[in-house]
Amino acid sequence: MARVTEEHVRSREDAIVGAALSMFARKGVAGATMQDVATAAGLSAGAIYRYFPGKEQLVEAVFERIGESDRLLFAELAEGMQSSGEALANVGRVVSSSLSSDTVRDQTILVLEWILAEARANDPAQGTRGVVEEAQLSIIETLVRRSQEAGGLDPGIDPHAFAVILLSCLVGVRVVALELTESVDMDQVFEALQDVLLRLGSVRDEVEVES
Amino acid sequence: MARVTEEHVRSREDAIVGAALSMFARKGVAGATMQDVATAAGLSAGAIYRYFPGKEQLVEAVFERIGESDRLLFAELAEGMQSSGEALANVGRVVSSSLSSDTVRDQTILVLEWILAEARANDPAQGTRGVVEEAQLSIIETLVRRSQEAGGLDPGIDPHAFAVILLSCLVGVRVVALELTESVDMDQVFEALQDVLLRLGSVRDEVEVES
Amino acid sequence: MARVTEEHVRSREDAIVGAALSMFARKGVAGATMQDVATAAGLSAGAIYRYFPGKEQLVEAVFERIGESDRLLFAELAEGMQSSGEALANVGRVVSSSLSSDTVRDQTILVLEWILAEARANDPAQGTRGVVEEAQLSIIETLVRRSQEAGGLDPGIDPHAFAVILLSCLVGVRVVALELTESVDMDQVFEALQDVLLRLGSVRDEVEVES
Amino acid sequence: MARVTEEHVRSREDAIVGAALSMFARKGVAGATMQDVATAAGLSAGAIYRYFPGKEQLVEAVFERIGESDRLLFAELAEGMQSSGEALANVGRVVSSSLSSDTVRDQTILVLEWILAEARANDPAQGTRGVVEEAQLSIIETLVRRSQEAGGLDPGIDPHAFAVILLSCLVGVRVVALELTESVDMDQVFEALQDVLLRLGSVRDEVEVES
DNA sequence: TATGAATGAGGCTTCATTCAT
């Protein structure tokens, strides 16, 4: 029975975190009540406290799940790093495909809540979100360097700064997409992004020839 | 005396909105109390209600001020549009300089709160933040077209999609800067952005020659 | 098997009451949860309800056990009543020795909780605690009378009032000992109490001679 | 207006503490709700939080008031110390008269709650109640010594231990009086107490002569 | 019998808002 209980606890926790993620996204972390979450999870409000000591910890659990999602997303990118110099071009594709998912809107909203929460904390110690972003930055920077080595990107570009730009683009696209759903075709945008990246790569030869 | 009163009211409103902006940024819109705002504005809690019917309206006023800031920022860009094809390169410089200001962090935080608020509203009717972003997008797109016409950017690039990318970049940089203040030198990043834009421009001739 | 079960139930009840006594003393009757008690008794929360209908009845059972302890304590005194006129001097010794026991602190705390509980009830009908105290009072009064008859105590003293004083002393010492553990040596105090009682006895002859 | 406000605040605090004292006595500190207190004070529950940060602090304020009462009671005793060797006999009278007051029952109940609260805290650092009792003990001990010096009490009695006995008596009487209101005439008891004290005094000469 | 997950009532506390002064 021990394992059954363990599994049960795990699955309940998952359900609660899922419900919380959904409610937090819909009403805001501050605006969603424990009752909202409980109802969404099919529980009474008090029951949540068997699994999480308080709202704060539930919020953290939600943020952790978001961080995990982000990590998985970038793990795909890291996979692509192996193959070729065109891995960079995958960045857009990967993010684009993830954006089509229906739950991604919720996740993006919560990433922003997360960033806001940490920005307010004003803690000199890097918050957890900062760590996630550093990791993503590092992956992208590696991709950029590989691209440059493989001739897919002009070596004259500062890899770190360019990685920041790319990461900002990815983050920014998700944010902007929250507002401009109607007027902007995201597939088209990612196509354009790949186009730009390709151009930045194709340049290299010409420029080298030129100089 | 009517005008004196009118001015007085205006200045009080400004003070309140300013205080609210500061407190909302520091504690979050939901986390900051009317008492917080009043104290920061040098008033008692009840006094705010002479100027704003409720917290909701105060929040809206803060968002409006944020929107105004954004509009002013992009008005500078629109100015640059007149001059030359290199106006595009200014985008980075303008945003970069704005980021050095100390209050910009607060503004960025509130932009995110604003976006979140509207994303939650899920209102089919475009919210006000959406309008601001559409306007920014439009300005950037015009800049891109001018750049292409002036030969500063490859005409093969889709102007609309590229504008979205640029806007996302600008938004994303502000967001990312909230987390990675320590590890990233923003000036360097904007330099790199300009570098990239220049490269996308310089390509043109080569590519055209090539093709 | 019926008796085995019966014994089992009895021992379980004892364990629960013991655990409850301990937790109630440590955290207060209101502050201790059924979970606390259950854990201390090595049971799950729900199991207690097989033995007691609710917390209220458990509290009553604890009080009853406390009352039983008190009764046993005074039974010793009643024993002493048989012997001689110096039985009264035993009062101090008996209570003193009981105070050295480690669990007495818990018992004293619960006696106070009990008194408080009944004082609040404000029930015109004498509560159970009152009955215990009446009994103690009666025993002490008998002791006093015997002492007077045996010449160990001045017959001029009102036996009932003096018994109240003695009982108050015993109760008061336990209460005061809760607070002044460090600064007061209780053995010394009880020695002094016996000394006083002896003096009250020795007087008799003198006074009688005198009058 | 400043002073008016100050007075207003003071009087409100007093009213709240008074209401709290009454409700805590009637229902127990744990059993009385903030709503109970507020209603008794003629306020809404939330209003209390303008004057006290929380229930805990309100409880402390009540305890402080109780402590103040106790201090005043013993200040009267300290006054009597000046006069003569019969001051000791006053102890009973003072306490007795205080017991007739209607609010004393509440105060006694809260003294017990206070003692219980500190006994539970188990803080090695002496709690505030302990300090009050030490002070009372010290006053009584001084009284005892004066009585001995003035020839009103046998010098052979250990003053400290006897002071503990007397304090215990006073405390104990209050506690016992909670339960035995009906069956015990307190005036009679205090008369007997004085009688006993007088006897302990009159002994001196005889005993000295005797020895 | 025992478990422990779940409920639901209720307590403490906060805060937007009102209003007498």
Added chain:
DNA sequence: AATGAATGAAGCCTCATTCAT
């Protein structure tokens, strides 16, 4: 116009109690 005391509606959380397993 301004104050700040007061209200009342929630929200978070605890816990005695129940019940399916």
